[in-house]
Amino acid sequence: MKLSLRIWRQKDRNTPGRFVSYEVDGVTPDMSFLEMLDVLNEDLTTRGEEPVAFEHDCREGICGSCGFLIDGVPHGPRRHTTVCQLHMRFFKGGDSLTLEPWRARAFPVVRDLVVDRSAFDRIIQAGGYISAPTGSAPDANAILVPKEAADTAFDAAACIGCGACVASCPNAAAMLFTAAKVAHLNSLPQGQPERDERTLNMVAAMGREVFGTCSNHGECEAVCPKGIPLEFIAALNRDVIRAAFRRRREPLHVIGAAQHPAHEDVCESNSAQKESST
Ligand code: SF4
Ligand code: FES
Secondary structure, three states, X not given: OOEXXXXXXOOOOOOOOXXXXXXXXXXXXXXXXXXXXXXXXXXXXXOOOOOOOOOOOOOOOOOOOOOOEEOOEEOOXXXXXXXXXXXXXXXXXOOXXXXXXXXXXXXXXXXXXXXXXXXXXXXXXXXXXXXOOOOOOOOOOOOOOOHHHHHHHHHHHOOOOOOXXXXXXXXXXXXXXXXXXXXXXXXXXXXXXXXXXXXXXXXXXXXXXXXXXXXXXXXXXXXXXXXXXXXXXXXXXXXXXXXXXXXXXXXXXXXXOOOOOOHHHHHHHHHHHHHHHO
């Protein structure tokens, strides 16, 4: 079959981009969407033109590197499907499709359909780990993990960090991603010693990037190829409140949340008031 494509072409992050129209022929229903782009790129290369840059690695829906907007929808029209797992049998000959990169200030365009998602890496670096003593590997069953905790951690760990949640959110918020990464380790016994620190540090790291604020639209859940549910955002909010009350820290600036002084600051200010009134 033959398709018409309007593709965002942008040389680098400092050069303005624009849509360019292409026709791609010889597309078969069993091709994946990325294989269809491979066909287009072969044709462009043969004609001496620059191929369209798009990110990919596993092509199995597990690495999270692929992803762009197809007719305005992150990863395209199929629910719970990454672009690399989207097959051309879901389209028909003569279709016109518009492809563009994630649109979010935190994800600047690197080239064509490729964006820089290193803001996600910085959130992970802030707390997406556990500390464990070195030495020989512990017995597999040395720490018992309740079934419910294992299931929750597994569901959260399904997040592949693709960024579709940010791209779909009208505020370009990264709450679903951060909530999944926090919940993954906070659900497990191994994650408990650093639970509060992890929660606060990862939320603070999210605040330092140029993501927007969550306003409960739910678009993130609707487009997430791994079906990460909004419940993880609710769990993150509970963990933030719990951690903020249990630890004395520098004031935590959580975007969109009321700021509370640390408990000790309140006590100090109360005693100062009492002294000045006596
Ligand atoms: S929460 Fe879903 S949409 Fe967001 S990065 Fe993870 S897998 Fe992608
Ligand atoms: S290429 Fe790995 S998820 Fe699509």
